Amino acid sequence: MTTTVITATTQSVRDSLVVARRNLIRMSRIPEMVIFGLIQPIMFVVLFSYVFGGAIPVPGQSSGDPVTYRSFLMAGIFAQTVTFATAGAGAGIADDMHKGLIDRFRSLPMARGAVLTGRTLADLVQTALTLVVLAIVAVIVGWRIHNGVFKALAAFGLLLLLGYAFSWIGALIGLSVRTPEAATSGGLIWLFPLTFVSNAFVPSSSMPSFLRHIADWNPFSATVQAGRQLFGNPRGLVSDAWPMQHPVAASLLWSVLIIVVFRTLAVRKYRSAAA
Template sequence: MSTRTAVSDAYVVAWRNIVKIKRVPDLLVFTTLSPIMFVLLFAYVFGGAIGQGGNAQEYREFLMAGIFTQTVIFGATITGAALAEDLKKGVIDRFRSLPMAPSAVLTGRTVADVANNVIVLVVMSLTGLLVGWRIRSSVLEALGAYALLLVFAYAISWIMAWVGMLVPSPEVVNNASFVIIFPLTFIAVTFVPLDTLPGPLQTIAEWNPVSSAAQASRELFGNIPAGTPDPTSWPLQHAALYTLAWSVVILAVFVPLANAQYRRSTSR
């Protein structure tokens, strides 16, 4: 099949998954209410605690980039769960019976989840503005932060696509993803400054790509608190570049792996 046909087929699959967001009330509620809950919970619970001995407003601005990063990564897990569900229900078998490019199924699914993450970021940004978060940089820098988050989440969604093709149960995909992603998003500079972590965890956080994604977004939004020392590790000194490099590596590894696993899963 030609590249044009593959792109067209991927668009159709992506549109099918985007329409599903609107037509499945549970998914729509999760997409919109969960980000609001995260912002309010972290802003007022953690923000209130920090405010006991510091500046709660400053912490909320520091916090938002971390919440953005964590939420879009967790949003990428929808890819794996949805693919496992389609495989379990026989939807993938129906796709195989159609004259369409095999790569369109995974590409369309991952692209649709970018659209889902766009909705999440819009809702979270509006909620963040209500609790006092402000973008203190230029429009282009802010758009760059959003774009970087979406690119990184898109790369993570291909890992989840591989897991979804490997594990035939949506429940197992969700549980496995949570066990791996949850510590990665907390052993990072998502919610607390690097110098508050114990020594060994600082080293992990410095090289954790989740840290660099949060750090780069924070810098692009202009939300680095006054008096914050400059990072001493290369990944955090070049946070945007490090995040993009990780995204490229993940895509280079997991796009072929996910497609190969798709062929194996559908040939059973």
């Protein structure tokens, strides 16, 4: 029994890596996919830093100081970047479904969940590349880390884990719609309120009471706050909500929970679609 489980797990891992490699090769042959994925977050950094930087105060810091706001902002931009990749993941899976790729994989002796796992792993690699470029741009506009390299790497690890978790939501959306265009729209509709009703761009203390509670318990906010804590950036006024008091633990718990729930749903959806 144990040998069977180990063999099945090994095959699933191997098949997932093969599918991930296939998607990475495809990305390398279509460089505009990567380039366009970099342009949007860079635009957000520049626009928010120089257009809103001097107008949005960070509680507890120098009022209207653009450098302080840029330091406060960057964890939010990083988190927004990894979560917005969800729409692309959903569109890619919907495109594979539309082209009949699922039917081709069905004829192969491979683990059913490997198709989705490989796709999400490839998207994770692309997201990591985007974060590297974005961090370089952030340093250029004045962002700095203050708690050492290891804590900064831990912050980027939490950001990538959140992006990977959200890619499973994108996978489920991609499997649930008929066209890539619908997957892109469906992947963005819920992301905008999730990212803006959070502490990413403004402190949650500035929001009305009912929105503040939503923002404080938002999994996106937990990762943003964890990033600020680990980077040593301004955090604004920290609320009494548990996720804001323990953002690193909250970020890990939210991401793992999202992966467990949505991977299960996505794989089940994939199997029913391929049945």
